[in-house]
Amino acid sequence: MANLSVNFAGIKSPNPFWLASAPPTNSGYQIMKAFDAGWGGAVWKTLGVPVINVSSRYGALNYRDTRMMGFNNIELITDRPLKDNLREIEEVKKYFPNNAVIASLMVETREQWHQIVKDVENAGADGIELNFGCPHGMCERGMGSAVGQDPVVLQTIVSWVMEVAKIPVIVKLTPNISHIQDPANAAQAGGANAVSLINTIQSVINVDIDNFVPTPMVDGKSTNGGYCGPAVKPIALNMVKNVALEPGFKLPISGIGGVENWKDAVEFVLMGSSTVQVCTAAMHYGFGIIREITSGFERYMDEKGFKTVDEMVGKALPQTKHWEELNLKYKVVAEINEDKCIGCQLCYIACEDGAHQAIGLSSDADNRKPHIIEENCVGCNLCSLVCPVENCITMVRRDDGKQHLTWKERTEQGTIPTTFNDELAGGLHHWVPEPADALKNKTLQKN
Amino acid sequence: MSEYKIPTTETEFEANFSAKKPLMDKNEAFYESSRCLFCYDAPCIKACPTSIDIPLFIRQINTNNLDGAAKTIYDSNYFGHSCGQVCPTDVLCEGACVYNHQDVKAIEIGRLQAHATNHVIQNDKKLYTVPEKTNGKKVAIIGSGAAGIACACELRMLGYTVDVYEAKEKPSGLTIYGIAPYKLTNQAVLDEMNYLQKQFGYTIKYNSPIHSQADILKLEEYDAIFIGIGLGNTSTLGIKGENHADCIGATEFIEVLRMQHHKTKVGKKVIVLGGGNTAIDAASEAARMGAEKVILAYRRSKEEMSGYDFEYDLAKKSGAVGLFNVAPVEIIASAEKITGVKFVKMQTVNSKLEVIKDSEFIEECDMVIRATGQLKQVGFLNLITDLKLDDKDRVIVNSKFQTTNPKYFAGGDVINGGKEVVNAAADGKVAAREIHLMLTVDFKEF
Numbered sequence: 001m002a003n004l005s006v007n008f009a010g011i012k013s014p015n016p017f018w019l020a021s022a023p024p025t026n027s028g029y030q031i032m033k034a035f036d037a038g039w040g041g042a043v044w045k046t047l048g049v050p051v052i053n054v055s056s057r058y059g060a061l062n063y064r065d066t067r068m069m070g071f072n073n074i075e076l077i078t079d080r081p082l083k084d085n086l087r088e089i090e091e092v093k094k095y096f097p098n099n100a101v102i103a104s105l106m107v108e109t110r111e112q113w114h115q116i117v118k119d120v121e122n123a124g125a126d127g128i129e130l131n132f133g134c135p136h137g138m139c140e141r142g143m144g145s146a147v148g149q150d151p152v153v154l155q156t157i158v159s160w161v162m163e164v165a166k167i168p169v170i171v172k173l174t175p176n177i178s179h180i181q182d183p184a185n186a187a188q189a190g191g192a193n194a195v196s197l198i199n200t201i202q203s204v205i206n207v208d209i210d211n212f213v214p215t216p217m218v219d220g221k222s223t224n225g226g227y228c229g230p231a232v233k234p235i236a237l238n239m240v241k242n243v244a245l246e247p248g249f250k251l252p253i254s255g256i257g258g259v260e261n262w263k264d265a266v267e268f269v270l271m272g273s274s275t276v277q278v279c280t281a282a283m284h285y286g287f288g289i290i291r292e293i294t295s296g297f298e299r300y301m302d303e304k305g306f307k308t309v310d311e312m313v314g315k316a317l318p319q320t321k322h323w324e325e326l327n328l329k330y331k332v333v334a335e336i337n338e339d340k341c342i343g344c345q346l347c348y349i350a351c352e353d354g355a356h357q358a359i360g361l362s363s364d365a366d367n368r369k370p371h372i373i374e375e376n377c378v379g380c381n382l383c384s385l386v387c388p389v390e391n392c393i394t395m396v397r398r399d400d401g402k403q404h405l406t407w408k409e410r411t412e413q414g415t416i417p418t419t420f421n422d423e424l425a426g427g428l429h430h431w432v433p434e435p436a437d438a439l440k441n442k443t444l445q446k447n
Numbered sequence: 448m449s450e451y452k453i454p455t456t457e458t459e460f461e462a463n464f465s466a467k468k469p470l471m472d473k474n475e476a477f478y479e480s481s482r483c484l485f486c487y488d489a490p491c492i493k494a495c496p497t498s499i500d501i502p503l504f505i506r507q508i509n510t511n512n513l514d515g516a517a518k519t520i521y522d523s524n525y526f527g528h529s530c531g532q533v534c535p536t537d538v539l540c541e542g543a544c545v546y547n548h549q550d551v552k553a554i555e556i557g558r559l560q561a562h563a564t565n566h567v568i569q570n571d572k573k574l575y576t577v578p579e580k581t582n583g584k585k586v587a588i589i590g591s592g593a594a595g596i597a598c599a600c601e602l603r604m605l606g607y608t609v610d611v612y613e614a615k616e617k618p619s620g621l622t623i624y625g626i627a628p629y630k631l632t633n634q635a636v637l638d639e640m641n642y643l644q645k646q647f648g649y650t651i652k653y654n655s656p657i658h659s660q661a662d663i664l665k666l667e668e669y670d671a672i673f674i675g676i677g678l679g680n681t682s683t684l685g686i687k688g689e690n691h692a693d694c695i696g697a698t699e700f701i702e703v704l705r706m707q708h709h710k711t712k713v714g715k716k717v718i719v720l721g722g723g724n725t726a727i728d729a730a731s732e733a734a735r736m737g738a739e740k741v742i743l744a745y746r747r748s749k750e751e752m753s754g755y756d757f758e759y760d761l762a763k764k765s766g767a768v769g770l771f772n773v774a775p776v777e778i779i780a781s782a783e784k785i786t787g788v789k790f791v792k793m794q795t796v797n798s799k800l801e802v803i804k805d806s807e808f809i810e811e812c813d814m815v816i817r818a819t820g821q822l823k824q825v826g827f828l829n830l831i832t833d834l835k836l837d838d839k840d841r842v843i844v845n846s847k848f849q850t851t852n853p854k855y856f857a858g859g860d861v862i863n864g865g866k867e868v869v870n871a872a873a874d875g876k877v878a879a880r881e882i883h884l885m886l887t888v889d890f891k892e893f
């Protein structure tokens with residue numbers, strides 16, 4: 001049986017699934033409920049300087065009938081008094097000594113940092129997370145992402161914390177920066193024990209087109225907020241991978257952003273996260289989703305023969321390369337399984353209008369099943385992605401698998417192509433219809 | 448057997464005839480529209496006789512553009528709302544939906560269509576503006592069924608003055624007088640008819656049957672004439688006893704039912720003769736009117752019925768039972784009442800239908816509904832000079848819906864012998880465009 005327990009930079013947790021610092025971790029009540037439901041750890045809603053929140057705080061991006069594909073908020077850090085939170089941390093730790101309670105912090109001056117670190121340590125927190133990510137409201141006051149976006153300031157503050165911290169310190173990174181490795185390196189240089197990423201992405205989620213104001217609306221006005229939820233997972237995965245692959249970067253990573261199910265969690269771990277954090281999914285469905293995450297994750301580990309989570313961490317990283325290291329000799333083409341095809345012709349129009357005119361229709365109007373015009377197929381995957389039938393279009397390999405040539409190798413050999421019709425690899429021109437054909441053939445009927 | 452109690456009030460009638468395809472609310476329409484794949488060159492469009500751009504209107508519903516969705520529908524089919532509710536979608540658009548190939552429930556296109564059109568009708572959203580000035584030409588339309596009204600709408604858009612002559616007192620033809628009440632309510636039909644007339648501004652002259660030579664001569668003062676008279680009364684059987692008052696034609700029975708609702712008189716034991724959709728409808732309807740027993744008697748086997756399977760299933764669910772391979776030879780009746788039908792058993796030998804000797808038997812009943820096909824209005828049609836009918840007495844038209852008398856065009860049941868509302872709506876619209884071409888472009892070509 002798979003062992004889910006982890007030791008993250010010295011913080012022990014019965015499983016790698018933590019609640020991210022956010023409304024679900026606003027109070028001891030919620031965190032006790034979450035631990036009782038099966039969450040391994042919780043990063044307390046950020047504690048710090050006094051704030052006041054506005055009313056009307058969230059907006060959602062729906063996709064057709066799927067609610068909250070993306071989510072955005074204009075909330076600040078906790079608005080509950082520090083001493084209440086400290087008392088509740090103590091109480092939670094009494095009930096759940098084996099679960100991880102991490103205190104998220106955000107203050108301004110060196111003195112304030114020293115004080116609050118001691119406060120949460122005394123309350124019994126297992127770790128500290130420094131919130132350098134909040135992209136609205138706090139950055140204007142020189143905190144949150146204002147710190148996260150400036151590696152020098154970030155390193156300074158981390159070192160202030162490290163002057164007093166006795167428990168592990170995680171630095172939470174903001175994605176609102178073009179080169180995430182810089183703040184990650186600064187955190188490491190400042191002495192932090194781990195990083196977590198991503199916090200929310202600056203966003204305007206929607207515009208109320210009747211009232212000419214973005215959402216969420218506060219008395220007729222709005223502002224940019226922080227974006228999260230399933231839609232941000234690809235961005236988060238890329239940033240986790242950038243940090244994980246950064247030469248010289250050695251700290252463990254807690255992956256955050258769009259995790260909703262076991263598969264999302266596995267993906268974050270394979271890309272280098274040792275724990276994962278969840279916010280939006282818990283806000284949407286409640287703490288109960290942990291059962292699905294745990295059961296799927298465990299089954300995956302058993303199936304793949306992983307005994308511990310550590311064995312999984314970063315498993316996909318060696319296969320994650322720069323573009324110039326990809327094999328130009330590799331060649332796949334699309335193949336349609338006629339037995340499965342339902343004749344929607346979405347693949348046809350996608351390739352015809354959006355790719356390479358490599359799918360043809362039958363001249364027999366009763367036969368709605370398209371066919372691949374193989375010599376034109378560049379193997380882009382588009383058709384297989386739009387096809388509504390599982391495994392109906394597959395990409396099959398056509399090269400012999402023996403040849404290997406990358407752009408990097410060609411650069412080193414000095415054989416970078418000088419013409420578009422480069423035969424050494426790839427760049428062979430394929431057939432493209434004449435522009436005027438667009439007005440002639442309504443449908444392409446090659447073959 | 449009776450699942451239905453005899454309705455004695457309008458409310459009880461409505462309960463017995465509750466909608467087979469109820470209107471969707473906004474939520475249901477949203478979730479259902481979300482499922483549509485937006486197929487390329489979508490097969491559902493091809494299966495629709497009026498070629499409504501179905502994926503487009505479904506997406507418009509999904510993006511909360513109901514006016515746009517309704518416009519997409521009406522642009523192709525002026526009976527958009529009625530069709531959404533009465534079309535046999537299982538064999539049309541929904542039958543062609545690609546989801547069927549995946550064993551997933553087809554998109555409920557008909558109900559989505561009714562949802563969007565209901566929105567514009569109930570909120571009186573004006574989608575069309577006819578030209579302010581007419582083009583000086585006038586067209587007469589005989590019959591205010593789907594064919595006639597569709598033709599009228601399109602001609603008004605093209606600038607013609609249009610007068611519709613209707614024999615009865617209500618518009619829409621069989622849509623209000625013939626279709627089963629659980630498909631479409633009288634109110635829903637009339638609302639759509641008012642909605643159309645208000646926007647398109649054609650005139651309907653009710654209670655104005657065209658039946659004499661003189662009537663026809665008057666009509667010929669118009670620049671063109673469109674014939675949309677549908678079919679006629681139910682044909683007779685030629686057997687003893689069928690003239691009894693309790694032996695009634697199916698379309699006549701349904702017309703009474705649609706107009707009088709719970710006040711319609713129905714027997715305790717009803718035998719419906721026929722195997723088409725009209726017979727099946729009449730059997731369903733008699734059962735819903737509280738008849739204790741309803742028998743659907745057909746000359747051939749169940750498999751050979753021309754009615755749709757899903758309609759037969761619905762009739763069975765309402766309580767009707769099938770009696771197959773039997774032909775009526777006599778309606779047994781005294782002066783006061785019918786007591787039964789004498790049948791003879793039939794068999795098919797070498798694909799020919801034969802009587803089985805000495806197999807007569809009597810099935811008791813007190814009411815008979817004949818659903819043995821509708822007659823064509825041959826007498827009337829023969830009054831029109833040069834107008835030719837085919838061997839089944841259908842008006843012959845060319846691909847332009849023009850009859851053998853070039854001034855006359857025709858569409859709907861009168862040319863196809865009885866199909867669906869949607870076919871009539873399709874014909875009427877195309878015929879209008881052809882009338883326009885004839886009157887504006889090159890007369891000689893025709």
Ligand SMILES: Cc1cc2nc3c(=O)[nH]c(=O)nc-3n(C[C@H](O)[C@H](O)[C@H](O)COP(=O)(O)OP(=O)(O)OC[C@H]3O[C@@H](n4cnc5c(N)ncnc54)[C@H](O)[C@@H]3O)c2cc1C
Pocket residue numbers: 533534535589590591592593594595612613614615618619620621622625626627630655656657658675676677678697698701724725728824827858859860861865866867868869871
């Ligand atoms: C019992 C039954 C059930 C049906 N159920 C369905 C269904 O569920 N779905 C479906 O799509 N279709 C159904 N149909 C078929 C559908 O009703 C017809 O195909 C459609 O109504 C044909 O339209 P139309 O305009 O050609 O003729 P009609 O609807 O018959 O309209 C003809 C109009 O012309 C008028 N008229 C006739 N003669 C004259 C004259 N001499 N002068 C002036 N006016 C005249 C009539 O009064 C009538 O209003 C059903 C038909 C029947 C009989």
Ligand SMILES: Cc1cc2nc3c(=O)[nH]c(=O)nc-3n(C[C@H](O)[C@H](O)[C@H](O)COP(=O)(O)O)c2cc1C
Pocket residue numbers: 020021022023045046071072073075076077078104131133134172198199200228229230232256257258259277278279280281
């Ligand atoms: C309403 C809301 C408030 C948040 N508040 C905080 C906060 O106080 N401190 C913090 O570090 N992150 C905060 N976050 C960011 C989340 O912890 C998390 O990084 C982000 O939502 C991405 O994860 P997700 O896609 O699972 O939601 C907040 C997010 C939301 C939606």
Ligand code: SF4
Pocket residue numbers: 333334350351355356357358359372376377378379380381382383384
């Ligand atoms: S893989 Fe790309 S190019 Fe090939 S058929 Fe599919 S869409 Fe067209």
Ligand code: SF4
Pocket residue numbers: 336337340341342343344345346347348368369370383386387388389392393
């Ligand atoms: S997208 Fe898939 S199901 Fe649709 S036509 Fe293409 S292969 Fe067939």
Ligand code: SF4
Pocket residue numbers: 344482483484485486489490491492501502505543544545546554556
């Ligand atoms: S066939 Fe079905 S899924 Fe495809 S466009 Fe039509 S309704 Fe939508």
